[in-house]
Amino acid sequence: MLLEMFRRMTLIRRFEDHLHSLFLQGLVPGTLHQCQGQEAVAVGVCSALRSDDVIFSTHRPVGHVIAKGSSLRRIAAELWGKAGGCAGGKGGQMHLVDPSVGAFPSNAIVGANIPIACGAALGFKLRGVDRIAVSFFGDGAANIGAFHEGLNLAAVKDAPVIFVCENNLYAASTHISHAMRISSIAERAASYGIPGFSIDGMDVAAVYDSAVKAAERARSRNGPTLLEYMTFRYAGHSRGDPGGYRTVEELQRWRARDPVRKCRELLAQHFKVEEAEMVRIENKCQEEVEDAVEFARTSPEPARETCTEHVYAPRVVQP
């Protein structure tokens, strides 16, 4: 289990790093919102879910959809705006989607996915199935109205949903201390009458354990949980942001607790996984990343006529 989590985190890290280097060479079209440093949250939470559970991600979705098990080739091709992309080029970096693994279109409106995840959970509850929904969002989203409305509605209806706040301390360039008077977003759970926990988001095992408990609570119809994971994004907010609002020391402090390396050390020391095995996994991930980017770059451009396709869905219910 932990080894698989290590593999997924490594895959995300290698993919994001590779993208970054290609971006610096001017080879990535469009925007990039990268998640290096936050891999443990994506992987720890998604590892606690079943394949038929659903996630609603953000403008920084690459980690989440990889963690949920989506195809790296199709993700990469979407970033390149190609026909082989997971949304045929219509979505782009901020709107990754793969319903086959329960990843609904990721959302580029901060906090908008919170009530949507609540609604998906209410849908499961009404249908009498024991699937659950997860909403990922950042610390910035905790200040938007949709956060309040979504958490409150989920609370009063006991919706089977987990609210996952990736608190990386910065909403774009604005430090959390400029945006709220409280130090922990988890405290806000109390105002909705639901449990809330603040957890080390650099420790994949801690993330996984807390997410398993929240998933059990949701699945057994006991209602939602707010999980706040303390984490850090190494990259800027988006392309072209060198992160000048943070100090080198702060970045180094977080890098010293790097979630991928920490997991690797845990595997070596406590689970006696051999170095060669981990190198093999890392090399495999690197190969997969390079294959995906190659697929993306050689995938055909979407045909112009697809621009106006899929505006309306065909009717399926007969009178």
Next chain:
Amino acid sequence: MTTGKIGMAEALRAAMRLAMRQDPSIFLLGEDIGISGGFGGGFTVTLGLSEEFGHERVMDTPISEIAIIGAAVGAALVGMRPIAEMQYGDFVFCAMDQVVNQAAKMHYMSNGQVSVPMVLRLPVGATARGAQHGQCTETFFMHTPGLKVVCPSNPYDAKGLFLAAIRDNNPVVFLEHKKLYGAKGGRREKAALDIAAEVPEEEYEVPLGKVAVRREGTDITIMANMLMVHYALAAADELNREGISAEVIDVRCLAPLDMDTLATSSKKTSRVLIVEEDNLTCGWGAEVAARLGENAFYYLDKPIVRIAAPDCPLPCSPALEEAYVPNAEQIVREARRLVL
């Protein structure tokens, strides 16, 4: 079998009841819609439904427009068919992100892999409540690809269009004019029109994307929706007494827009008068006029004329509201001017 004479509120309730009995994925959510001892939403439309279907399927929510529409989007994504109600249509502006960025774009952004089958009900229309409780908001949604926009004018259409809307696979914005809900009952509006009509009890649909010719004529085409249809029909009676034959078209669906029927009628009568209750600028009439200018220009004898509310917020005083909402006399006057 018919129902006996009912207004639009009862017709909509009948449609929901029928649809919910057939399809367990349909549920309602909104404010004050199912509270026992309550009033069935702002205008009694959902009265009694929670007794039959329970409080899970007739889900009362906090005052949270973003959560109501957002939850409807989420539920629709996982296979439900939610009916979300705004207590007043004006409140939808609290949640425009969920309508325009979320409901309308999900199918497209996913390249057709997910869909959002839901109905968003908006009670609209000026009823002496002032600027934030009476705007007709259809144009905002007509501008948004991915949404369908429906605005019935009578009980038969209300039921049939609603059944078509809830079985459609897209977000449908469904506007209901408060003065057409019914002229009887505890929550009736002052100056409500008595448009009660016999409606079939059984299943039927009125297809989305088709306008309806309510009265045939040869001298002028009057296009109107919701309450304005009734004013246009009253105007047509008066015009008829004066020897002017007016064709009245009920533009009961704005998206998709049935330009074929509108253009055919315009070419036949060569004169077009468009009547809408909302502000003039960028109203649906502007879009219709522009398209007629593109494809029926050479058939027209006169410039297209629009009657709409002036470009100001809706005032509250009944005297001022009268100055704001178009009326039958205005329609007669403009039609006369166009024909003679």
